[in-house]
Amino acid sequence: MLKKILKWTARTLLLIVLLALGYYTKAYISVQGRLKKTYAIKPLNLNITSDSATIALGKRLITTKGCTDCHGKDLGGQTFFEQKGMGRLVARNLTRGKGGIREGFTTEDWVKAIRNGVQHDGTPLIFMPSGDYNQLSDTDLRAIIAYCQQAPPVNRVHEPCDLGPGAIVLTDLGQLDLFQAEKIDHNLTPPLAVKEGVTVDFGKYVAQVCSHCHQPNMKGTTGDHATPDISSTGISSKWTDEQFFRTLRTGKRPDGTALKAPMPWQMTAAFSDTEMRALRTYLKSI
Template identity: 35%
Template structure:
């Protein structure tokens, strides 16, 4: 009996040591990954003060998720906080105290927004660059031009505080940073005619890729807090979420209200941005989604 207990105790101790070693190794790997240098191809975009360009940039900033992380004034905001070990704050992207962009050159904006890489080459942990990577050069230039007009406000740099398991998983490559999610050789999207058409709807749908996946079939959101639900399948077909939105008006009501047709609230969606989307963009998006080939969830 005692011999059996000793063997069991030894096995438990060995497992504890192995687990501790794995955690230590994961943290070391995470630190190395966070500080690696990522080289990306750059094609700079031109700043503009032209009113139409800045207005287009204002619309993109308001409707494509920027406000959800950086706030309407660009001063940054805490957008994830579980009250314990998970806290994520978007950076102050004005030139005010605590801002991070005062010294940005044109290539730095492209590196950060399109590639998820900080000016010095370090990967950004949290940045939806897999969505913005597909901006046309004109839209990227418009967005940057608008951000550069934001009045200086006081704020703080970005904060990414992850729980221990997430840091270990990141170290072993199970969770990717912003730069790790992107095909950096992908050419910028080419302009399409804006209107209620499939091509424009496909361009708008690029903003959905970060959560709903490259095929828009949903599934667990990579790196999301554990209490976040899986993203739904946006392709048509029996049992998918698109069955609730047979027409564009139903989808627009969801985006404007943050509630499903039955009145229940959707827990995870950037509605502060989505409610700012134009009717043209929303109708084109619905047209595109309804025309996708049906695929299984995830």
């Protein structure tokens, strides 16, 4: 009797292992296919000028658009996630130093990477949040590229991104969003410039950088890496304007609790008064 039970248990376990291997093979092949898929992007001729006003704007934007949160204050890049079984996420070195942007990286390559999340050869970048940057105005994009192209060289060589079995399974199950190029409408025409002011429209423009975490509708997410609802139905809409601004400038809520990572309050701390007020107006309008 006992022998029979053991035999059946062993058979069941073997079956589970085989099924798991079969599923993993399918997930692996599918994710590799998505990594190798190429996207045809219409080339855009952005004339980059490096006058002092453009460079000053670019310097501000690399903070307010969150670039420095991942690529570092000096743009030298960093490994911002590494876990056994899951893999490694590396924001690349964007400077001309050792380990930086490769020789011959054109303005068109910059545009494709930032706006489309796509590399020179057409394959997708991993985890680069281009969905938030796809509608950056030409003026802002130009300033960001101009600033990056003249940023002081940083010599820092990184290991490349690596997707472990955990990341492959989660990506296959749709629990992890690694390839923003898949979701972007590459045919949309971004605005040439945006009009700054305390308006819903400008607030919506500012809030684009919140969407990869709080969702495009700003209603947040539930589950493992939950983010709160920051629209008119969220708790933060009950705060006074002053409390809201102070929270995003200091990283501390009105009740004294800290905004935990990955909420990038160093990014929102750099927002101008107009950006803050416009953002608030927009969030309350949703």
